[in-house]
Amino acid sequence: MKSRSFDVVRAAMLFPTFEVLEKSGVSVNRLLNSNGFRAFQFRDPCATVPYPLVSELWDRILRTEGVEVIEVISRAYSKDRIPGWGAAILSHPTVLAALKAGASPSRRTFSSWRAGLELRDADAVYTSRINLNSRDRVWEAAIAIRLTLDTFRAGGQEDWMPTKIDLPLNVPSMIDGLFDFEAVDVRFGQDAMRLYFDPIILGEKLRDKGEQDASSFGVPDLTSAKIFDLLQSLKPDCRPSIEVIAESFEVSPRTIERRLEQENTTFRGVLKTWRTGRALELLQNSRLSIEEISTILHYSTASHFHRAFRSWTGMTPGQYRDAM
DSSP: OOOOTTOEEEGGGGHHHHHHHHHTTOOHHHHHTSTTTTTBOTTOTTOEEEHHHHHHHHHHHHHHHOHHHHHHHHHTOOGGGSTTHHHHHSSSSBHHHHHHHHHHHHHHHBTTEEEEEEEETTEEEEEEEEOOOTTOOHHHHHHHHHHHHHHHHHHSOTTOOOSEEEOSOSOGGGGTTSSOGGGSEEEOSOSSEEEEEOGGGGGOBOSSOOOSOGGGSOOOSSHHHHHHHHHHHBOTTSOOOHHHHHHHHTSOHHHHHHHHHTTTOOHHHHHHHHHHHHHHHHHHHOOOOHHHHHHHTTOSSHHHHHHHHHHHHSSOHHHHHHHO
8 A cells, every 4th residue: 555655743643542552451562562663762752753654553553452442542632642732732822823833733743734724704714634545544534633623622712613614534423522513514524624713713812821832843844854853763773774764654765865865965964964963962961971872873883983973073972072
């Protein structure tokens, strides 16, 4: 099956999934240590992971635990269940600013998620699309829908309701408990999710203020930046090769190189940039030993790290740290 090539996801988005699995008695650590998932730090909320692996993770949960658990997982998603996500949205003064932020973190959390807000006659219309294909499941769309609806509810008053909702799924049970839908015109099976509401709400102030800057939560768009984030999210014992990255995206290494060539860089160049910046950061801001830093940077030995660092800076890591 064709995957969503080069789409990435913030690992924080998986935390509600892990929570449900653990309450159901499923060993999440065993699942993440199985073939296909070992390379990336899924337990780190700041990590970035390839979307094909996330899709495969949900597929494996479906095969082993059944659709009932998947439905429980989809209902578990809300802005407060994802580390940092709700705070990033609510760190804005008005509903309009929060909804724009709600589109941005959502889009960058699933890099294929596109959302926007516009005025149409007497309505404000929020439109959200996910690039769905044959590999996607209805619960993935349901998760996106629940998060967006939860964002709107957080921004307005408790009794606020949209006047009309378009939903790109045909399973009403997936959104149970979000609103009293008897009072709203809901149309299922549409080409996108659209929320229609009175534009007066845009000027309302938020009830609660978050403390996190929305710009600090998300994933990038450029292929080189995505690979940079993936290198940061690899486990220390995983070799940072183009083959590992390509396999995680279900593409060939040559496809990765072609995408990077369009951005005037190479995998080796991205890897060097990441290693250089990370080495300087760790030497300046941590008490880690040189050996520990070389492991974090995926060098097989500390001597290899010494030689590389000298080629970048003209001094050894120890000399650089002493000179600070």
